[in-house]
Amino acid sequence: MSKVDEFRPLYERHVGYVVAGDMKAAIADMVQENLPTVFEGVEVPRSAVDGFTIKDVRADGDRMIGDTVYEVGGKLIGLRSIWERRGDTWLAAELENFPTEAVQ
Numbered sequence: 172m173s174k175v176d177e178f179r180p181l182y183e184r185h186v187g188y189v190v191a192g193d194m195k196a197a198i199a200d201m202v203q204e205n206l207p208t209v210f211e212g213v214e215v216p217r218s219a220v221d222g223f224t225i226k227d228v229r230a231d232g233d234r235m236i237g238d239t240v241y242e243v244g245g246k247l248i249g250l251r252s253i254w255e256r257r258g259d260t261w262l263a264a265e266l267e268n269f270p271t272e273a274v275q
Contacts, residue, residue, distance in 0.1 A: 174235070178254070179228050181261055182237040185252070189241070190220045202255065202264045213266045214248050216241045235261060240271050247271040 181200075188197040201209065222242040226249075229236050235254040240247055253265040 174230050175228055178230075178235045178261055182228050182235070182252075182254075183225065185263070186223060186225060186237070186239050189216055189239075190223055192219060200263055202257065202262045205264055209264075209266055213250070214268050215250060215266065216243045216248060218243055221245075234264075238269060 185197060185200045188194075188200070198206065220241050220243055224240050225237070226240055227236070227238040231253075233256065236251060237254070238249065238251050240249050242248075249269040249271040251267050251269050252263040253267070254261045255264040
């Protein structure tokens with residue numbers, strides 16, 4: 172099983188938390204010491220998610236990257252999460268937006 176195949180179910184679960192509005196669970200998947208700044212300048216779903224599409228899950232060196240487009244109130248938000256291995260689990264360490272028109 173590849174590193175991406177191992178990571179994908181965790182990422183899909185995390186996206187499910189976001190879609191369900193379970194921010195407590197979504198934040199639990201993140202590097203806790205990064206929380207004070209990880210959301211700065213990043214647009215994230217802050218209300219009910221009307222739809223979503225996981226666009227890509229890939230490895231980048233020692234990190235994993237997940238790209239998902241969320242539809243919120245008729246608006247599309249491209250959200251990339253960059254994950255690091257911490258002990259025996261993956262945790263989201265960084266967030267950034269990406270242009271949705273580039274992936275539709």
